[in-house]
Amino acid sequence: MRYAHTVEKVRAAEGAQMALLPEGTLMRRASTGLATVCARLLGRVYATRVLLLVGGGDNGADTLYAGGELARRGARVTAVLAGSGAHEAALAFFRAAGGRVADGAGVPESEIDLVIDGLVGIGGRGALREPYAALVRALPPHAAVIACDVPSGVDADTGEVGGEAVSADVTVTFGTLKPGLLVDPGASFAGLVELVDIGLDLPEADVVAATTADLRPPRPTVESDKYRRGVVGVLAGGDSYTGAAVLAVGSALHAGAGMVRFASTEGVVDLVRQRWPEAVTTVLDATGLDRADLDRVGRVQAWVAGPGLGTDARARDLVLAALATDVPVLVDADGLTVLAELGPGALDRAAPTVLTPHAGELARLLGAERSDIEARRLHHVRLAAETFAATVLLKGSTTLVATRGEPVRANLTGTPWLAAAGTGDVLSGLAGTLLSAGMPPAEAAATAAHLHGLAARIAAHPDPRSGPNPITAWDVLTAIPAAFRQAP
Numbered sequence: 001m002r003y004a005h006t007v008e009k010v011r012a013a014e015g016a017q018m019a020l021l022p023e024g025t026l027m028r029r030a031s032t033g034l035a036t037v038c039a040r041l042l043g044r045v046y047a048t049r050v051l052l053l054v055g056g057g058d059n060g061a062d063t064l065y066a067g068g069e070l071a072r073r074g075a076r077v078t079a080v081l082a083g084s085g086a087h088e089a090a091l092a093f094f095r096a097a098g099g100r101v102a103d104g105a106g107v108p109e110s111e112i113d114l115v116i117d118g119l120v121g122i123g124g125r126g127a128l129r130e131p132y133a134a135l136v137r138a139l140p141p142h143a144a145v146i147a148c149d150v151p152s153g154v155d156a157d158t159g160e161v162g163g164e165a166v167s168a169d170v171t172v173t174f175g176t177l178k179p180g181l182l183v184d185p186g187a188s189f190a191g192l193v194e195l196v197d198i199g200l201d202l203p204e205a206d207v208v209a210a211t212t213a214d215l216r217p218p219r220p221t222v223e224s225d226k227y228r229r230g231v232v233g234v235l236a237g238g239d240s241y242t243g244a245a246v247l248a249v250g251s252a253l254h255a256g257a258g259m260v261r262f263a264s265t266e267g268v269v270d271l272v273r274q275r276w277p278e279a280v281t282t283v284l285d286a287t288g289l290d291r292a293d294l295d296r297v298g299r300v301q302a303w304v305a306g307p308g309l310g311t312d313a314r315a316r317d318l319v320l321a322a323l324a325t326d327v328p329v330l331v332d333a334d335g336l337t338v339l340a341e342l343g344p345g346a347l348d349r350a351a352p353t354v355l356t357p358h359a360g361e362l363a364r365l366l367g368a369e370r371s372d373i374e375a376r377r378l379h380h381v382r383l384a385a386e387t388f389a390a391t392v393l394l395k396g397s398t399t400l401v402a403t404r405g406e407p408v409r410a411n412l413t414g415t416p417w418l419a420a421a422g423t424g425d426v427l428s429g430l431a432g433t434l435l436s437a438g439m440p441p442a443e444a445a446a447t448a449a450h451l452h453g454l455a456a457r458i459a460a461h462p463d464p465r466s467g468p469n470p471i472t473a474w475d476v477l478t479a480i481p482a483a484f485r486q487a488p
């Protein structure tokens, strides 16, 4: 598991440690860790050309110490001092080690093998100001970049990027990850995140990200039968969209449901039955549906309501009927549009509810602008979890899962190839199956996002010796069993 803590918690933990240790100990631990990663990336340190971007705070100081260590090993290290002043002791160490300070305040013209970004770290506030922003713009496009603690321009607490930001290949972060390294847009600037342990004693994390080794997907035991493994009910498809129903049902089946019950209008039921004879189907009336109709479908341990359902009165009745049951309900796609009209009061129920919006759907649910959701994903996913008293899974390049009172879970698997129509329907079927198996809602949602991302990668990269290929939602669905094989 990877853990991320807010700046406030990091500063408190640092303060507690600094009171116990000789001055400068934490900074030397941090900068030695940074230098080690830089040396590893360079391969051979001697005679390499390293450029330091040095801000006026301790982030710049870490960078000067790390640059000094590289200079001692024979690297040609040049520092651009961008702040109004630099950390005196760090600068003295850097010079004594053979480091050179650039004459001007701009990026030198010479060839560079590695840039170390030490403009701002956890002390950064708001968009990068000049001259920092101009330096970032002037960075040579092909040099490798290592960010010290946080890519400058990325808000460490939120991942928000208000202007120019350093795009790093690797971010070497100290003590714990920062939420902004796991949440987009910040996460996409961070590259690979390497953690350097500086011995902090930290409280509960604010954002966590599971590794595949942390996954605990449900597995059948000798006592299992199809009912005990979990029966998932799918309410999907309508006059306009039938594919969503086929994908959601297929995904639920591939994710190991004991049984999938599917209910819809006659035409959609026919299609699903032809494609998935394993599903148990029920034809529902075209109008006037309520809880009693769902009882007729049969007992389930979780409902998935929404993919391709449409947004008319019938769709509304079906969503309300599912919410009137006493089992977990996952609302997705058109179901979310219906829910946006009904308002948070519709989720006043005892059993858990999981909402799986993309940014546009969340914008409708919260009455916000889509661009604002994208810019402030962590804020909005938490706000939605509070407002709707539900587990909210916000889809996107880094998917986030929020539940009131728990750390936000960020998903690091996946690939941009997933941005294809229908992959969301696959995610909802998968998450619904995990819910029906009895997983707690946030864990079910986060595990589903993780497996979904793994399945997409498996489908997009079938051969590690060659490049990726485009994928369809169908490819993701059929790779779900292979994704399960990667979990312990």
Ligand SMILES: NC(=O)C1=CN([C@@H]2O[C@H](COP(=O)(O)OP(=O)(O)OC[C@H]3O[C@@H](n4cnc5c(N)ncnc54)[C@H](O)[C@@H]3O)[C@@H](O)[C@H]2O)[C@@H](O)CC1
Binding pocket: 014, 018, 026, 027, 028, 030, 031, 055, 056, 057, 058, 059, 060, 062, 083, 119, 120, 121, 122, 123, 124, 125, 126, 127, 128, 129, 130, 132, 148, 149, 150, 174, 198
């Ligand atoms: N406190 C400690 O003991 C440790 C701190 N460490 C380092 O210290 C860093 C934090 O240092 P600081 O608290 O000095 O803060 P930073 O060095 O991250 O940033 C503060 C400086 O950046 C400027 N600044 C802030 N926002 C800006 C913006 N938008 N545009 C331009 N300039 C801006 C400020 O005026 C100030 O000069 C960490 O990120 C980490 O690198 C590490 O050495 C580990 C130990």
Ligand SMILES: Nc1ncnc2c1ncn2[C@@H]1O[C@H](COP(=O)(O)OP(=O)(O)O)[C@@H](O)[C@H]1O
Binding pocket: 333, 358, 394, 395, 396, 397, 398, 399, 414, 415, 416, 417, 418, 419, 420, 421, 422, 423, 424, 425, 426, 427, 452
């Ligand atoms: N840039 C991206 N990188 C990785 N995953 C992405 C990206 N964009 C979208 N996704 C994922 O692709 C899926 C798309 O789902 P969704 O938007 O609901 O599509 P649809 O409704 O067509 O099925 C989600 O799982 C989402 O997290």
Ligand SMILES: [K+]
Binding pocket: 059, 117, 118, 119, 120, 121, 147, 148, 149, 150, 151, 152
């Ligand atoms: K930095």
